[in-house]
Amino acid sequence: MTAIRDAFGKALVELGGKNDQVVVLDADLGSSTRADLFAKTFPERFFQMGIAEQNMMGVAAGLALSGKIPFVTSFATFVTKRACDQVAISIAYPNLNVKIIGAYTGLFSGHTGATHQAIEDISIMRGIPNIVIIDPADAEEMRQAVPVIADYRGPVYLRETRDEWPDIFGADYQFAIGKSTTIIEGQDASIIACGVMTSESIRAAAMLAKQGIKAQVINMSTIKPIDRQAIVTAAQQTGIIITAENHSIFGGLGSAVAEVLVEELPCWMRRVGIPDVFGESGSNQELMEKYGLSAKHIAEVVMHTIKKGR
């Protein structure tokens, strides 16, 4: 178990040591996003912009225009919604090399509730051309994603989970933009997950295995551009696809996978995610249960879909 935000903070400092073009911007949330580690190590390359996210995006655009690699950090809900037009017009349209970091993703906002939960951030960013979207599954994937997105030229939206989640990947794992990973093999159904829902999906697969159902689990950490081939192959292999994401069922991973399937190989599919409602305050566990994100819920949806598909 490692807090994914801690992995982010450390990776950013490491990156800063290797690449002096990297600059970091914060909107008074550095202690929460862990951008404060970078601020302490490289104060001259850290810009505190205050509680003014729209301005921060524009400034990042200017820094990128001048060859810097800005990492813009705040809560996911503010970098995607509050500053949406600045992201679209100042950054994505001119295809600038800005890395947008959205912390406290999905329902997991440290109890703070609907105003701080980002349940539609992927949906918003997916609608804007040019932006790569990544939702790392664990601390190791986050650690690797940070230098990879810095090397990639163009705007990236990186989701940063707040809390501790089980470690999935070892140091032998190799993160690459646009490449999914099959974590568990199985021929009865495919669970395609992103972010920390990959963890829940692995647990769901274990529950299903006890009932004799072999579900494969695919970690789709890049949501855009999505690994189309992996989705089609999964549909060919199992004929049953379940997506799992810590995000609204509208516009996120489930929608992206459905779009590929209807065009390439329609099959039975269900989306696990936040139904079309705002969230609330509560612990991660309570919220997962109430809003249907838990491993148990995923397993139930898989079984139900298999029955329907027969």
Next chain:
Amino acid sequence: MKLQGVDPIWALEQRAKAVRKHVLTMISHAQVGHPGGSLSCVDLLVALYFAVLRIDPRQPSCLERDQLILSKGHAATALYATLAERGFFPLEWLATFGKINSALQVHPDRNKVPGVDASTGALGQGLSIGLGVSLAASLDQRDSRIFVLLGDGELQEGQIWEAAMACSHYKVDNLVAIVDLNQVQLTGPVSTVMGIQPLPSKFKSFGWNVLEIDGHQFPQILEATGAAKSCRGKPTVIIARTVKGKGCSFMENKSEWHGRAPTSDELCQALAELDRD
């Protein structure tokens, strides 16, 4: 406030003390919440709800009422405790703060809590909402007054200044903005994070009537809200100097206590301090 034989200011002070205790207890029990910025605005809220606002706890949605928009929604515990003390809902609700299925969300949800006039928590939005409410009151010829409570760090949001411009353009004199000038935000002092001064001249240049007070002195708060009422043709801002974490010695002026919950030992210490003075 006309309690026979009781000094009204003394009564407000006692009420504020009760609210501060609720605030600390709620946050400590839930292990979530924002003590610093809640404690800094307790006196402002208590003054408003017990001596200024024309409200009826039995009719929380009555259109004729005055309204308070807590733009700095993270101070929800101070609002909830004040509303409960004022009789909008039972004090027992306070123990549910921050829990799953509770009406008392960490940031206020107007659809869940009687007396909460706006859903807030994403900073910078309250002044615009307040302007809308005050324009509607004028359209319908209601003499409601609209108060908007803003954080000083919150003033960094551009939308605040869009709203400030619009408030004076529309000459809304039924609207009063109150800035909780505690000089601290989430990651540090406002002056280090992103300076906002000189605030009085900024607001003046935006066409506002500007009043400056000590936000912990009830006579000054009451005088300023009265003075705002008699200023016609422009909006008033009350810049209230406050102390973040006011009333709890180990929290005062410390950004570390912006969003940290006291342990049960720390809670005991804080409650004892409040009882002492």
